[in-house]
Amino acid sequence: TMPPHRRASSPLPCARARTVAVVIALACVARAAPVARAYSSRAGSCEHAAVSHGPEGPTAGAGAYALRLGAPGVNVPGATVAVELRGARAFKGFLIRPVRADTDEALGAWGAAMPTGATTHGECPMFATHTSWHQRGVTSTVMPWIVPTLAKGETVRFEVTVVESYSRWFSFETTFMSGASEGAGDASVMFDPERAPAVDGEARAPDGSRAETGRFGGGNGGGGLAPGSGGVKADAAAEETLSNARFVHGVLMGLAWLIVSPGASLLARYGRRFDQWWFKAHLNAQCAAVALTALSAYLIIHVRGWEKPWGPHGRYGMMVLVVGTIQVYGGVSRKSIPRPAFKIWHRVLGVGTGALAAYNCNIGANMLARMEGMDPSSVANGAPRIVKLLVLVILGTGVMLERQRRVAFGRLKSVKSMV
Structure with missing residues:
Protein backbone atom coordinates (compact mmCIF):
# COMPACT_ATOMS: atom_id res chain seq x y z
CA THR A 1 0.00 0.00 0.00
CA ALA A 33 -14.38 40.11 -22.09
CA PRO A 34 -15.39 42.39 -24.95
CA VAL A 35 -17.68 45.36 -24.74
CA ALA A 36 -21.13 44.20 -25.74
CA ARG A 37 -22.63 45.88 -28.78
CA ALA A 38 -26.22 46.28 -27.66
CA TYR A 39 -28.16 48.83 -29.63
CA SER A 40 -31.75 48.50 -28.41
CA SER A 41 -31.50 52.14 -27.27
CA ARG A 42 -30.26 53.49 -30.64
CA ALA A 43 -29.02 52.43 -34.05
CA GLY A 44 -25.67 50.66 -33.82
CA SER A 45 -24.19 52.49 -36.78
CA CYS A 46 -24.43 55.89 -38.44
CA GLU A 47 -24.40 54.21 -41.86
CA HIS A 48 -27.47 53.59 -43.97
CA ALA A 49 -28.68 49.96 -44.08
CA ALA A 50 -26.00 48.81 -41.63
CA VAL A 51 -28.02 46.61 -39.27
CA SER A 52 -25.65 44.08 -37.69
CA HIS A 53 -28.22 41.47 -36.67
CA GLY A 54 -30.68 39.30 -38.54
CA PRO A 55 -30.01 38.46 -42.22
CA GLU A 56 -26.92 39.68 -44.05
CA GLY A 57 -28.96 42.30 -45.93
CA PRO A 58 -32.31 44.07 -45.68
CA THR A 59 -35.56 42.52 -46.78
CA ALA A 60 -36.26 43.73 -50.32
CA GLY A 61 -38.11 47.03 -50.70
CA ALA A 62 -39.54 49.42 -48.14
CA GLY A 63 -41.95 46.82 -46.82
CA ALA A 64 -45.01 48.40 -45.25
CA TYR A 65 -43.18 51.59 -44.29
CA ALA A 66 -43.00 55.11 -45.70
CA LEU A 67 -41.53 58.50 -44.79
CA ARG A 68 -43.50 61.70 -45.34
CA LEU A 69 -42.60 65.35 -44.82
CA GLY A 70 -45.04 67.93 -43.49
CA ALA A 71 -45.66 71.37 -44.99
CA PRO A 72 -43.90 73.61 -45.98
CA GLY A 73 -41.49 70.79 -46.83
CA VAL A 74 -37.97 71.77 -47.88
CA ASN A 75 -39.09 75.01 -49.53
CA VAL A 76 -38.82 77.29 -46.47
CA PRO A 77 -35.29 77.46 -44.98
CA GLY A 78 -35.28 77.45 -41.18
CA ALA A 79 -38.83 76.12 -40.84
CA THR A 80 -39.47 73.29 -38.40
CA VAL A 81 -41.42 70.64 -40.25
CA ALA A 82 -42.86 67.29 -39.24
CA VAL A 83 -41.07 64.16 -40.47
CA GLU A 84 -43.31 61.13 -40.18
CA LEU A 85 -42.16 57.52 -40.32
CA ARG A 86 -45.21 55.29 -40.53
CA GLY A 87 -45.85 51.61 -41.10
CA ALA A 88 -48.77 49.25 -41.51
CA ARG A 89 -46.88 47.01 -39.07
CA ALA A 90 -45.17 48.02 -35.85
CA PHE A 91 -41.44 48.72 -35.97
CA LYS A 92 -38.92 48.67 -33.11
CA GLY A 93 -35.95 50.61 -34.42
CA PHE A 94 -34.96 53.09 -37.09
CA LEU A 95 -32.28 55.43 -38.41
CA ILE A 96 -33.20 58.45 -40.56
CA ARG A 97 -30.40 60.23 -42.43
CA PRO A 98 -31.28 63.50 -44.24
CA VAL A 99 -28.43 64.10 -46.72
CA ARG A 100 -27.71 66.15 -49.84
CA ALA A 101 -28.50 63.89 -52.78
CA ASP A 102 -25.39 64.66 -54.83
CA THR A 103 -22.74 64.75 -52.07
CA ASP A 104 -24.19 62.67 -49.19
CA GLU A 105 -23.55 65.63 -46.87
CA ALA A 106 -25.78 65.62 -43.77
CA LEU A 107 -28.41 68.35 -43.94
CA GLY A 108 -30.63 70.20 -41.50
CA ALA A 109 -31.00 69.52 -37.80
CA TRP A 110 -33.47 67.74 -35.58
CA GLY A 111 -35.47 69.76 -33.06
CA ALA A 112 -34.53 69.63 -29.41
CA ALA A 113 -37.93 68.31 -28.28
CA MET A 114 -38.04 64.88 -29.92
CA PRO A 115 -41.13 62.73 -29.26
CA THR A 116 -41.12 59.77 -26.90
CA GLY A 117 -39.24 56.91 -28.51
CA ALA A 118 -37.01 59.09 -30.72
CA THR A 119 -33.74 60.94 -30.25
CA THR A 120 -30.71 62.14 -32.15
CA HIS A 121 -27.87 59.67 -32.54
CA GLY A 122 -25.09 60.21 -30.00
CA GLU A 123 -22.32 59.64 -32.56
CA CYS A 124 -23.99 61.45 -35.47
CA PRO A 125 -26.49 64.02 -34.11
CA MET A 126 -27.58 65.03 -37.62
CA PHE A 127 -29.42 61.70 -37.84
CA ALA A 128 -32.48 60.52 -35.89
CA THR A 129 -32.85 57.13 -34.22
CA HIS A 130 -34.93 55.27 -31.63
CA THR A 131 -34.69 55.01 -27.85
CA SER A 132 -35.15 51.88 -25.74
CA TRP A 133 -38.88 52.61 -25.34
CA HIS A 134 -39.28 51.92 -29.07
CA GLN A 135 -38.59 48.21 -28.48
CA ARG A 136 -42.23 47.81 -27.54
CA GLY A 137 -43.16 48.55 -31.15
CA VAL A 138 -45.01 51.53 -32.66
CA THR A 139 -46.61 52.16 -36.03
CA SER A 140 -45.69 55.84 -36.38
CA THR A 141 -43.23 58.46 -35.19
CA VAL A 142 -43.41 62.19 -35.99
CA MET A 143 -40.24 64.20 -35.39
CA PRO A 144 -39.32 67.90 -35.78
CA TRP A 145 -36.73 68.63 -38.47
CA ILE A 146 -35.27 72.08 -39.17
CA VAL A 147 -34.99 72.75 -42.90
CA PRO A 148 -31.54 73.86 -44.14
CA THR A 149 -30.93 76.59 -46.69
CA LEU A 150 -31.15 75.03 -50.14
CA ALA A 151 -30.77 76.38 -53.64
CA LYS A 152 -33.69 75.90 -55.98
CA GLY A 153 -33.48 72.47 -57.55
CA GLU A 154 -31.33 70.95 -54.80
CA THR A 155 -32.56 67.58 -53.55
CA VAL A 156 -32.68 66.26 -50.00
CA ARG A 157 -32.57 62.48 -49.71
CA PHE A 158 -33.92 60.85 -46.56
CA GLU A 159 -32.19 57.48 -46.13
CA VAL A 160 -34.32 55.31 -43.87
CA THR A 161 -33.50 52.04 -42.12
CA VAL A 162 -36.44 50.43 -40.30
CA VAL A 163 -36.14 47.40 -37.99
CA GLU A 164 -39.37 45.45 -37.71
CA SER A 165 -37.91 42.58 -35.69
CA TYR A 166 -34.54 41.11 -34.81
CA SER A 167 -34.41 39.17 -38.08
CA ARG A 168 -36.43 41.46 -40.39
CA TRP A 169 -35.51 44.97 -41.44
CA PHE A 170 -35.86 47.29 -44.43
CA SER A 171 -34.02 50.20 -46.01
CA PHE A 172 -35.35 52.74 -48.50
CA GLU A 173 -34.87 56.33 -49.68
CA THR A 174 -37.28 59.24 -50.16
CA THR A 175 -36.28 62.47 -51.94
CA PHE A 176 -37.64 66.03 -51.88
CA MET A 177 -36.58 68.77 -54.35
CA SER A 178 -36.39 72.37 -53.18
CA GLY A 179 -38.56 74.78 -55.17
CA ALA A 180 -40.67 72.00 -56.68
CA SER A 181 -44.19 70.92 -55.81
CA GLU A 182 -42.95 67.55 -54.51
CA GLY A 183 -40.70 69.44 -52.09
CA ALA A 184 -43.59 71.34 -50.50
CA GLY A 185 -44.48 68.49 -48.17
CA ASP A 186 -47.85 67.08 -47.17
CA ALA A 187 -50.15 69.31 -45.13
CA SER A 188 -51.80 66.26 -43.56
CA VAL A 189 -48.57 65.37 -41.73
CA MET A 190 -48.78 67.24 -38.43
CA PHE A 191 -47.34 67.10 -34.97
CA ASP A 192 -49.51 65.55 -32.32
CA PRO A 193 -50.30 68.24 -29.71
CA GLU A 194 -49.14 65.93 -26.92
CA ARG A 195 -45.80 65.32 -28.66
CA ALA A 196 -45.25 68.55 -30.60
CA PRO A 197 -41.85 70.24 -30.16
CA ALA A 198 -41.66 73.22 -27.86
CA VAL A 199 -42.07 76.64 -29.48
CA ASP A 200 -39.37 78.37 -27.46
CA GLY A 201 -35.87 77.87 -28.76
CA GLU A 202 -36.90 76.23 -32.05
CA ALA A 203 -35.58 77.60 -35.33
CA ARG A 204 -38.20 79.24 -37.54
CA ALA A 205 -38.40 80.63 -41.03
CA PRO A 206 -37.95 84.42 -41.35
CA ASP A 207 -41.72 84.83 -41.49
CA GLY A 208 -42.17 82.62 -38.44
CA SER A 209 -43.82 79.79 -40.37
CA ARG A 210 -43.62 76.25 -39.06
CA ALA A 211 -45.41 72.98 -39.55
CA GLU A 212 -49.00 73.15 -38.40
CA THR A 213 -49.70 71.69 -34.99
CA GLY A 214 -52.54 69.26 -34.55
CA ARG A 215 -53.35 65.59 -34.84
CA PHE A 216 -51.34 64.09 -37.65
CA GLY A 217 -53.57 62.25 -40.04
CA GLY A 218 -53.50 60.76 -43.49
CA GLY A 219 -51.77 57.53 -44.35
CA ASN A 220 -53.50 54.80 -42.44
CA GLY A 221 -56.05 56.95 -40.73
CA GLY A 222 -54.44 58.87 -37.93
CA GLY A 223 -52.43 57.39 -35.16
CA GLY A 224 -51.70 60.44 -33.05
CA LEU A 225 -52.66 60.76 -29.41
CA ALA A 226 -55.72 62.80 -28.62
CA PRO A 227 -55.17 65.79 -26.32
CA GLY A 228 -55.49 64.83 -22.69
CA SER A 229 -55.23 61.12 -23.46
CA GLY A 230 -52.28 60.72 -21.15
CA GLY A 231 -50.38 58.84 -23.85
CA VAL A 232 -47.09 60.59 -23.14
CA LYS A 233 -47.37 59.77 -19.45
CA ALA A 234 -48.07 56.15 -20.31
Missing part, protein backbone atom coordinates in the same frame (compact mmCIF):
# COMPACT_ATOMS: atom_id res chain seq x y z
CA MET A 2 0.99 3.61 -0.49
CA PRO A 3 2.71 5.23 2.51
CA PRO A 4 0.60 7.74 4.46
CA HIS A 5 2.69 10.72 3.39
CA ARG A 6 2.25 9.71 -0.26
CA ARG A 7 -1.50 9.51 0.17
CA ALA A 8 -1.54 12.93 1.78
CA SER A 9 0.42 14.56 -1.01
CA SER A 10 -1.34 12.89 -3.95
CA PRO A 11 -4.14 15.50 -4.28
CA LEU A 12 -1.63 18.22 -5.12
CA PRO A 13 -1.25 17.55 -8.89
CA CYS A 14 -5.03 17.48 -9.36
CA ALA A 15 -5.43 20.55 -7.18
CA ARG A 16 -2.78 22.35 -9.20
CA ALA A 17 -4.54 21.49 -12.46
CA ARG A 18 -7.90 22.67 -11.17
CA THR A 19 -6.37 25.88 -9.87
CA VAL A 20 -4.77 26.62 -13.22
CA ALA A 21 -8.10 26.00 -14.98
CA VAL A 22 -9.96 28.35 -12.63
CA VAL A 23 -7.31 31.06 -12.89
CA ILE A 24 -7.27 30.91 -16.69
CA ALA A 25 -11.06 31.01 -16.95
CA LEU A 26 -11.48 33.93 -14.57
CA ALA A 27 -8.52 35.82 -16.01
CA CYS A 28 -10.06 35.55 -19.47
CA VAL A 29 -13.29 37.00 -18.13
CA ALA A 30 -11.58 39.80 -16.25
CA ARG A 31 -9.21 40.87 -19.00
CA ALA A 32 -10.61 39.81 -22.34
CA ASP A 235 -45.07 56.06 -22.64
CA ALA A 236 -42.81 57.52 -19.98
CA ALA A 237 -44.13 55.09 -17.39
CA ALA A 238 -43.49 52.12 -19.70
CA GLU A 239 -39.95 53.29 -20.41
CA GLU A 240 -39.28 53.80 -16.71
CA THR A 241 -40.60 50.30 -15.97
CA LEU A 242 -38.27 48.78 -18.56
CA SER A 243 -35.35 50.80 -17.20
CA ASN A 244 -36.05 49.67 -13.63
CA ALA A 245 -36.37 46.06 -14.79
CA ARG A 246 -32.92 46.24 -16.38
CA PHE A 247 -31.38 47.47 -13.13
CA VAL A 248 -33.14 44.83 -11.01
CA HIS A 249 -32.18 42.10 -13.50
CA GLY A 250 -28.54 43.18 -13.40
CA VAL A 251 -28.40 43.37 -9.61
CA LEU A 252 -29.98 39.93 -9.16
CA MET A 253 -27.71 38.29 -11.73
CA GLY A 254 -24.63 39.92 -10.23
CA LEU A 255 -25.67 38.81 -6.76
CA ALA A 256 -26.27 35.24 -7.96
CA TRP A 257 -23.11 34.69 -10.04
CA LEU A 258 -20.55 37.13 -8.67
CA ILE A 259 -21.25 36.70 -4.94
CA VAL A 260 -23.50 33.76 -3.96
CA SER A 261 -22.35 31.06 -6.39
CA PRO A 262 -18.59 31.83 -6.21
CA GLY A 263 -18.84 31.95 -2.43
CA ALA A 264 -20.53 28.54 -2.41
CA SER A 265 -17.84 27.10 -4.68
CA LEU A 266 -15.02 28.45 -2.52
CA LEU A 267 -16.75 27.05 0.54
CA ALA A 268 -16.98 23.59 -1.04
CA ARG A 269 -13.28 23.55 -1.81
CA TYR A 270 -11.80 25.31 1.21
CA GLY A 271 -14.45 25.00 3.92
CA ARG A 272 -14.54 21.26 4.36
CA ARG A 273 -13.02 21.47 7.82
CA PHE A 274 -16.47 22.64 8.90
CA ASP A 275 -17.80 19.11 8.35
CA GLN A 276 -21.10 19.73 10.09
CA TRP A 277 -22.45 22.35 7.70
CA TRP A 278 -20.29 23.07 4.64
CA PHE A 279 -22.18 20.83 2.19
CA LYS A 280 -25.65 22.06 3.15
CA ALA A 281 -24.47 25.65 2.90
CA HIS A 282 -22.89 24.95 -0.51
CA LEU A 283 -26.02 23.26 -1.87
CA ASN A 284 -28.44 25.84 -0.48
CA ALA A 285 -26.38 28.73 -1.84
CA GLN A 286 -26.22 27.21 -5.33
CA CYS A 287 -29.98 26.58 -5.22
CA ALA A 288 -30.44 30.25 -4.31
CA ALA A 289 -28.22 31.31 -7.24
CA VAL A 290 -30.27 29.25 -9.70
CA ALA A 291 -33.54 30.55 -8.23
CA LEU A 292 -32.33 34.17 -8.51
CA THR A 293 -31.34 33.50 -12.12
CA ALA A 294 -34.77 32.12 -13.01
CA LEU A 295 -36.55 35.00 -11.26
CA SER A 296 -34.34 37.64 -12.87
CA ALA A 297 -34.72 36.12 -16.34
CA TYR A 298 -38.51 35.96 -16.00
CA LEU A 299 -38.64 39.58 -14.87
CA ILE A 300 -36.73 41.08 -17.80
CA ILE A 301 -38.39 38.87 -20.44
CA HIS A 302 -41.85 39.65 -19.08
CA VAL A 303 -41.26 43.41 -19.08
CA ARG A 304 -39.57 43.73 -22.48
CA GLY A 305 -41.87 41.23 -24.24
CA TRP A 306 -41.80 37.47 -24.74
CA GLU A 307 -41.88 37.73 -28.52
CA LYS A 308 -38.53 39.51 -28.86
CA PRO A 309 -35.69 37.21 -30.05
CA TRP A 310 -32.72 36.68 -27.77
CA GLY A 311 -29.25 37.91 -28.50
CA PRO A 312 -26.02 36.32 -27.22
CA HIS A 313 -26.62 37.64 -23.70
CA GLY A 314 -29.98 35.89 -23.46
CA ARG A 315 -28.69 32.65 -24.96
CA TYR A 316 -25.69 32.53 -22.62
CA GLY A 317 -28.01 33.25 -19.71
CA MET A 318 -30.25 30.32 -20.64
CA MET A 319 -27.19 28.06 -20.87
CA VAL A 320 -26.13 29.15 -17.39
CA LEU A 321 -29.63 28.51 -16.02
CA VAL A 322 -29.85 25.03 -17.58
CA VAL A 323 -26.37 23.90 -16.52
CA GLY A 324 -26.84 25.43 -13.07
CA THR A 325 -30.05 23.45 -12.66
CA ILE A 326 -28.22 20.27 -13.70
CA GLN A 327 -25.54 21.03 -11.12
CA VAL A 328 -28.10 21.44 -8.35
CA TYR A 329 -29.83 18.21 -9.37
CA GLY A 330 -26.48 16.43 -9.35
CA GLY A 331 -25.75 17.71 -5.86
CA VAL A 332 -29.09 16.45 -4.57
CA SER A 333 -28.70 13.06 -6.32
CA ARG A 334 -24.96 12.63 -5.74
CA LYS A 335 -25.33 9.42 -3.71
CA SER A 336 -26.88 7.63 -6.69
CA ILE A 337 -23.98 8.58 -9.00
CA PRO A 338 -20.58 6.83 -8.93
CA ARG A 339 -18.34 9.04 -6.85
CA PRO A 340 -15.32 9.28 -9.24
CA ALA A 341 -17.53 10.24 -12.20
CA PHE A 342 -19.51 12.72 -10.10
CA LYS A 343 -16.39 14.50 -8.86
CA ILE A 344 -15.07 14.98 -12.39
CA TRP A 345 -18.16 16.25 -14.20
CA HIS A 346 -19.47 18.25 -11.23
CA ARG A 347 -16.22 20.21 -10.94
CA VAL A 348 -15.81 20.68 -14.69
CA LEU A 349 -19.38 21.91 -15.08
CA GLY A 350 -19.01 24.08 -12.00
CA VAL A 351 -15.93 25.88 -13.29
CA GLY A 352 -17.42 26.20 -16.78
CA THR A 353 -20.74 27.54 -15.51
CA GLY A 354 -19.07 30.06 -13.23
CA ALA A 355 -16.79 31.33 -16.01
CA LEU A 356 -19.66 31.61 -18.51
CA ALA A 357 -21.86 33.36 -15.95
CA ALA A 358 -19.14 35.89 -15.14
CA TYR A 359 -18.55 36.49 -18.85
CA ASN A 360 -22.28 37.00 -19.39
CA CYS A 361 -22.46 39.38 -16.43
CA ASN A 362 -19.78 41.45 -18.15
CA ILE A 363 -21.82 41.48 -21.37
CA GLY A 364 -24.92 42.50 -19.44
CA ALA A 365 -23.08 45.24 -17.56
CA ASN A 366 -21.89 46.77 -20.82
CA MET A 367 -25.42 46.53 -22.23
CA LEU A 368 -26.77 48.30 -19.14
CA ALA A 369 -24.18 51.06 -19.45
CA ARG A 370 -25.01 51.56 -23.13
CA MET A 371 -28.79 51.54 -22.65
CA GLU A 372 -29.07 53.47 -19.39
CA GLY A 373 -25.83 55.43 -19.25
CA MET A 374 -26.74 58.38 -21.48
CA ASP A 375 -26.64 60.53 -18.34
CA PRO A 376 -22.97 60.73 -17.25
CA SER A 377 -24.07 60.66 -13.61
CA SER A 378 -26.03 57.40 -14.00
CA VAL A 379 -24.80 54.48 -11.89
CA ALA A 380 -25.21 52.30 -14.99
CA ASN A 381 -21.94 53.71 -16.34
CA GLY A 382 -20.07 52.05 -13.48
CA ALA A 383 -21.62 48.59 -13.98
CA PRO A 384 -18.78 47.18 -16.15
CA ARG A 385 -16.16 48.28 -13.62
CA ILE A 386 -18.13 46.75 -10.75
CA VAL A 387 -18.34 43.41 -12.56
CA LYS A 388 -14.62 43.37 -13.33
CA LEU A 389 -13.81 44.31 -9.73
CA LEU A 390 -15.92 41.45 -8.36
CA VAL A 391 -14.30 38.99 -10.78
CA LEU A 392 -10.86 40.13 -9.62
CA VAL A 393 -11.94 39.72 -5.99
CA ILE A 394 -13.09 36.16 -6.73
CA LEU A 395 -9.83 35.43 -8.52
CA GLY A 396 -7.70 36.93 -5.75
CA THR A 397 -9.61 35.13 -3.01
CA GLY A 398 -9.27 31.80 -4.82
CA VAL A 399 -5.53 32.25 -5.30
CA MET A 400 -5.02 33.21 -1.65
CA LEU A 401 -7.04 30.26 -0.32
CA GLU A 402 -5.32 27.84 -2.68
CA ARG A 403 -1.93 29.05 -1.49
CA GLN A 404 -2.96 28.50 2.12
CA ARG A 405 -4.23 25.05 1.24
CA ARG A 406 -0.94 24.09 -0.36
CA VAL A 407 0.98 25.36 2.64
CA ALA A 408 -1.21 23.20 4.88
CA PHE A 409 -0.59 20.16 2.66
CA GLY A 410 3.14 20.84 2.76
CA ARG A 411 3.14 20.99 6.54
CA LEU A 412 1.13 17.78 6.75
CA LYS A 413 3.56 16.07 4.41
CA SER A 414 6.53 17.20 6.49
CA VAL A 415 4.96 16.02 9.73
CA LYS A 416 4.05 12.59 8.35
CA SER A 417 7.46 12.12 6.77
CA MET A 418 8.99 12.55 10.23
CA VAL A 419 6.79 9.87 11.77
